[in-house]
Amino acid sequence: AQSVTQLDSHVSVSEGTPVLLRCNYSSSYSPSLFWYVQHPNKGLQLLLKYTSAATLVKGINGFEAEFKKSETSFHLTKPSAHMSDAAEYFCVVSDPYSGTYKYIFGTGTRLKVLA
Amino acid sequence: EAQVTQNPRYLITVTGKKLTVTCSQNMNHEYMSWYRQDPGLGLRQIYYSMNVEVTDKGDVPEGYKVSRKEKRNFPLILESPSPNQTSLYFCASSLSAANQPQHFGDGTRLSIL
Numbered sequence: 223a224q225s226v227t228q229l230d231s232h233v234s235v236s237e238g239t240p241v242l243l244r245c246n247y248s249s250s251y252s253p254s255l256f257w258y259v260q261h262p263n264k265g266l267q268l269l270l271k272y273t274s275a276a277t278l279v280k281g282i283n284g285f286e287a288e289f290k291k292s293e294t295s296f297h298l299t300k301p302s303a304h305m306s307d308a309a310e311y312f313c314v315v316s317d318p319y320s321g322t323y324k325y326i327f328g329t330g331t332r333l334k335v336l337a
Numbered sequence: 338e339a340q341v342t343q344n345p346r347y348l349i350t351v352t353g354k355k356l357t358v359t360c361s362q363n364m365n366h367e368y369m370s371w372y373r374q375d376p377g378l379g380l381r382q383i384y385y386s387m388n389v390e391v392t393d394k395g396d397v398p399e400g401y402k403v404s405r406k407e408k409r410n411f412p413l414i415l416e417s418p419s420p421n422q423t424s425l426y427f428c429a430s431s432l433s434a435a436n437q438p439q440h441f442g443d444g445t446r447l448s449i450l
Contacts, residue, residue, distance in 0.1 A: 231377070254436035265427065266380075266441040273436055312379060318434040323387060324395055325370065325439065329379040 224249045226315050228328035236336045241300040243331045245313035248294060249320065255296045256314040257287060260330075266312065272296060283307070308335045339364045343428050343442035350418060351450050358413045358445050360428030368431045369411040370395070370439065371403065373424040380427065386411055387434065418449045 229244040247253060257269040270281025277289040287298045296313060313328040341362045350356055362369065370385040372395075382395030386405040400422055402414040411430075415422060425446050429439040 228379075256438060258441075265443045266429075266439075268438045271438050316436055318436050323368070323385060323393070323434055324382050325385075326396075327372075327379040327381070329377060 224253070224315050224317055224320065224322070224324070224326045226313050226326050226328040228311075228313050228331050230331050231329065232332050232334065234334040234336060235303045237305055238302050241298070241303045241307065241333065243298040243311050243313075243333065245296045245298065245328060246294055247296060247313070247315045249315055249317045251317050251319040253315050253317045255287075255289060256316075256325075257281065257285070257296075257298050258312045258314060259309045260312065261309045269298070269311075303333075303335045305335050305337065308333055339440065341428055341430055341440050341442040343426075343445050345445060346443065347446050349448045349450065352419055353417050356415050356418060356447075358415075358426060358428075358447070360411045360413065360442060361409050362411075362428075362430040362440070363409065364430060364432075364440065365408065366430035366440075367408070367433050368437070368439075369405065370429045370431075371401070371411070371413045372427045372429065373397065373422075374427060374444075375424050383413070383426075415447075418447075420449050423447060423449045 225248040227246045255272040258266040272289045280286045316325045371383040372380040381397045384403040386392045428442040431437040431439045
């Protein structure tokens with residue numbers, strides 16, 4: 223069965239310092255992985271996706287993530303945090319080749335950016 | 338503009354009074370889905386649909402119904418709402434099967450008293 227674990231429920235960084243949001247997944251076959259961002263009182267916006275092409279994936283707003291199969295991880299990074307990055311971030315896995323067509327969300331990481 | 342539209346955005350109602358939340362997409366997407374978002378639990382999938390007349394249960398389907406009579410619409414029905422269904426609900430669509438990124442609606446905040 224598929225699952226996603228976001229290792230930190232809250233992360234605080236200072237503006238201008240690097241961001242690391244951690245995600246581990248479990249999937250038996252060929253997963254697709256996504257990161258979404260949700261700003262307060264807003265819907266979800268796609269940041270980036272991995273679908274078995276390049277393992278280092280670049281997304282919007284300077285975010286990127288690296289797919290590491292040996293570690294079953296898909297951590298989200300950004301070199302320099304901006305105040306506007308304060309939001310909740312969700313890691314998502316899907317694996318239709320396993321015979322199920324569900325999307326499984328992590329429980330989210332709330333990023334706080336300090337001035 | 339490509340979008341997923343949910344209505345209503347906010348609803349306060351009482352236990353047992355049937356309600357429907359509508360969802361429509363204008364992108365000709367095959368896959369549509371409903372989620373509920375609760376604090377500390379992330380988003381949990383309620384139902385999804387691979388195409389017209391094809392629906393399947395997600396992880397938390399109890400107390401909900403859906404239908405997919407047309408490709409663009411995927412309403413969520415609560416036939417006898419209860420307070421534990423108070424939540425923030427999102428509809429989403431994607432081009433095809435569950436390895437495509439989803440487009441999300443703006444959400445519907447339901448309060449069941």
